Amino acid sequence: MIQDILQQLHIGNVNRGVSTGINWLDAKGAVIDASSPVDGQHIATVKTASREDYDTVIATAQAAFREWRLWPAPRRGEVVRQIGEALRQNKEALGKLVSYEMGKSLQEGYGEVQEMIDICDFAVGLSRQLHGLTMHSERPGHRMYEQWHPLGITGIISAFNFPVAVWSWNAMLAWICGDVCVWKPSEKTPLSAIACQHIVQDVLKANKVPEGVCCLVTGGRDTGEWIAADTRVPLVSATGSTRMGKAVGSVVGARLGRSLLELGGNNAIIITADADLNMSLIGCVFGAVGTAGQRCTSTRRLIIHESVYETFTKKLAKAYQQLRIGNPLDEHNHVGPLIDKDAVNLYLDSIEKVKAQGGSFLVEGGVLSGDAYSSGCYVKPCIAAVENAYPIVQHETFAPILYVMKYSRIEEAIAMQNNVPQGLSSAIMTLNLREAELFLSQAGSDCGIANVNIGTSGAEIGGAFGGEKETGGGRESGSDAWRAYMRRQTNTINYSTHLPLAQGIKFDL
Ligand code: NAD
Numbered sequence: 284m285i286q287d288i289l290q291q292l293h294i295g296n297v298n299r300g301v302s303t304g305i306n307w308l309d310a311k312g313a314v315i316d317a318s319s320p321v322d323g324q325h326i327a328t329v330k331t332a333s334r335e336d337y338d339t340v341i342a343t344a345q346a347a348f349r350e351w352r353l354w355p356a357p358r359r360g361e362v363v364r365q366i367g368e369a370l371r372q373n374k375e376a377l378g379k380l381v382s383y384e385m386g387k388s389l390q391e392g393y394g395e396v397q398e399m400i401d402i403c404d405f406a407v408g409l410s411r412q413l414h415g416l417t418m419h420s421e422r423p424g425h426r427m428y429e430q431w432h433p434l435g436i437t438g439i440i441s442a443f444n445f446p447v448a449v450w451s452w453n454a455m456l457a458w459i460c461g462d463v464c465v466w467k468p469s470e471k472t473p474l475s476a477i478a479c480q481h482i483v484q485d486v487l488k489a490n491k492v493p494e495g496v497c498c499l500v501t502g503g504r505d506t507g508e509w510i511a512a513d514t515r516v517p518l519v520s521a522t523g524s525t526r527m528g529k530a531v532g533s534v535v536g537a538r539l540g541r542s543l544l545e546l547g548g549n550n551a552i553i554i555t556a557d558a559d560l561n562m563s564l565i566g567c568v569f570g571a572v573g574t575a576g577q578r579c580t581s582t583r584r585l586i587i588h589e590s591v592y593e594t595f596t597k598k599l600a601k602a603y604q605q606l607r608i609g610n611p612l613d614e615h616n617h618v619g620p621l622i623d624k625d626a627v628n629l630y631l632d633s634i635e636k637v638k639a640q641g642g643s644f645l646v647e648g649g650v651l652s653g654d655a656y657s658s659g660c661y662v663k664p665c666i667a668a669v670e671n672a673y674p675i676v677q678h679e680t681f682a683p684i685l686y687v688m689k690y691s692r693i694e695e696a697i698a699m700q701n702n703v704p705q706g707l708s709s710a711i712m713t714l715n716l717r718e719a720e721l722f723l724s725q726a727g728s729d730c731g732i733a734n735v736n737i738g739t740s741g742a743e744i745g746g747a748f749g750g751e752k753e754t755g756g757g758r759e760s761g762s763d764a765w766r767a768y769m770r771r772q773t774n775t776i777n778y779s780t781h782l783p784l785a786q787g788i789k790f791d792l
Contacts, residue, residue: 284612285383289327291376292478300329300473300501301336302480303343304487305494310336312502317474320386320620321610323658329473332500334509340498341515344436344463347495352433352461359459360410365486366455367403370396373482377447379612381475385446386620386660387574388611399451401744402760406455409765413460424779431769433461434541438510440521440531443622444577444681446472447479449545452744452759453520453768458496460768462518465498467510469523471622473501511535511542518543518768522579525679525705525753532755543767544755545748547679548707550730550739551584551700553722554595555693558588558712559736563595566712566738567685568602572618572664573740576683577626579754580708580732580740584676585687586696592689596645596666599687603646603664609655620660621682630662630682633675637684642669648684671699679705693718701729707750708732708739731758 289295301310312331319326332340351359370377374396382392415429437457441449446468454464468476480499487497500506507527510516511534520543521531528546535542552570554563570582587595611619621627627650634648648665655661664683669676676686690696700709709730711722719735721727731750732742742748747762749755758764784790 285326285379288376288379292373292380293481294327294380294474294478296327298327298329298474298477300477300499301332301340302499303340303494304492304497305484308336308339312336315470315473315501317384319383320622320658320660321383321612323660326384327474329477329501331473331502332506337500337506337509340465340495340500341436341513343495344465344498345495345515347493348433348435348463350493351463351496354461356410356413356459356461359461360407362486362490362492363403363410363455363459364407365490366483367400367407369482369486370400370403374400377475377478377482380478381446382611384472384474385443386611386622387577388616388619389614391574395445395448398448398744402451402455405744405761406459409456410459413765413769415771420775421785422777422783424781425775425777427773427775429771429773431460431766431771434517434768434770435462436516436518437462437464437768438513438516438519439464439466440507440510440519440523441466441468442523443469443471444574444579445522446475449522450476450479452748454497456765457768460765462768463496463498465500465510465516467500467502467506470501470503476501507531508534512538514538514540517541520757520759521545525755528755541767543757543759545579545757545759546753546755547705548579548581548750548754549583549677549679549703549705550580550708551586552582552710552712552739553696553700554585554587554591555696555711555713555715555718556588556590557715557718558591559714560591560595560598562736563712564598564602566710567599570738570740571685572606572683575618575621575662576664577622577681578740580742582739583679583684583686584671585685586671586690586699587687588696589689589691596687599666600646603666606664608651608661608663618664618683620658621662622660624659626681627660627662629680630684633680633682633684634665636675637667637669637673640669640673640675642667642673642686645687671702677703693721697722697727704753705750706730706752707754708734710734710737710739712736
């Protein structure tokens with residue numbers, strides 16, 4: 284089955300991983316061996332970008348920008364509309380490849396491609412709505428307004444856990460804004476990126492889009508570092524760990540470039556005394572074990588009211604016993620593998636730290652073995668009773684380890700929820716209006732996303748997505764996130780016969 288999909292998506296045994304949109308470069312960088320965490324099989328090799336290849340791509344993108352920025356935004360939107368159609372046609376194949384290369388469930392693989400289709404639709408509409416404000420001038424016979432212009436090259440550095448959607452959140456908006464994109468996908472999931480490039484290629488050709496508008500540079504951390512340091516790249520959108528974001532943010536900041544950072548989360552759900560516990564259970568279990576705990580929005584902490592703590596943790600433990608762990612391409616399974624053995628080691632290390640710091644496990648973890656788990660990347664989702672202040676609880680472990688803790692007053696629960704370095708997603712489960720509104724108020728959650736009676740995991744593309752504190756402060760996708768891809772210009776036009784100065788200043792000659 285996988286061979287058919289690879290063929291459909293133009294993935295061969297050896298793949299060129301550098302493209303300017305229309306053409307593929309004979310890349311001279313290191314070779315990546317792409318393998319699957321599902322069965323440990325080698326899938327294909329990828330030739331990545333050398334520094335020289337990278338410079339060729341950037342020069343091509345710079346030239347493309349000079350032409351692309353002149354295309355009317357709705358015409359650029361029409362190209363994005365056709366990309367959405369191409370993604371619809373390839374949804375099944377691309378969703379399966381994402382699932383096989385990254386290890387998320389097939390439904391989530393399809394869901395990720397659906398997110399790409401949704402952002403295309405959103406961007407098409409937006410291409411007719413890029414707007415600025417008008418202001419009243421203090422001077423007679425003057426008009427003042429602002430307009431938004433494209434920036435140039437948007438560098439996109441993406442993480443392994445959303446191998447394709449994060450690129451599309453950035454690229455579709457950047458393109459309708461008139462920017463060109465250079466994408467460096469995760470070195471752990473290069474094939475999904477190459478497949479996207481093939482899908483888009485025909486649309487670019489058919490519309491005579493300038494070569495260089497949609498570029499791909501596969502590579503490792505070095506390639507990301509080239510983008511961060513490159514003054515030819517005015518905007519760097521980087522998704523990944525807080526460690527990576529601090530490095531990228533400081534390099535881009537030192538050259539006074541712009542960065543859009545989407546980093547780690549440490550997301551909590553508050554389960555109040557007035558929560559609908561059955562509904563809460565679904566949100567908590569899906570949030571904690573979905574994508575094997577490898578979402579930036581995965582639920583990592585449950586802050587549970589003392590009056591329902593026993594009942595709810597028992598329900599949770601029972602639900603965990605029913606989880607089916609196995610091949611994510613089999614739709615009967617709930618939990619697939621971690622991305623690689625390094626991730627398994629980090630999971631095991633965190634379990635040891637939980638124990639050393641005083642935590643106790645309500646549901647034990649462990650690595651699964653046997654034929655069905657031959658890749659060595661399948662682990663058991665586990666639940667530990669902890670204190671919020673433990674160093675390990677303050678840290679994002681990218682694995683299905685769920686921490687539970689008790690509270691007695693809602694203010695205390697909100698303080699615990701906020702008392703971590705990260706600020707991505709948060710939720711409260713309650714039927715009590717006062718508690719819900721307090722959670723959403725300025726004295727409530729300090730996260731970029733705050734939900735009521737919905738878990739922390741996943742988001743619709745219509746809202747701005749991102750988080751505060753060590754999550755980086757960036758916003759992508761919906762609402763007015765498009766502004767990050769443009770520069771604002773204030774224009775004042777004098778249509779009078781005088782030249783009055785602002786603030787009443789006189790300058791007589
Ligand atoms: P990672 O930080 O290891 O790598 C992410 C990307 O950054 C990769 O492409 C990598 O090559 C590149 N990179 C690494 N170091 C770099 C450097 N110094 N300079 C430039 N580029 C560099 O992250 P990962 O393991 O792929 O992904 C998991 C992390 O991503 C988690 O922390 C997760 O929370 C986060 N994430 C956040 C969001 C969000 O929207 N907030 C979304 C998805 C993932």
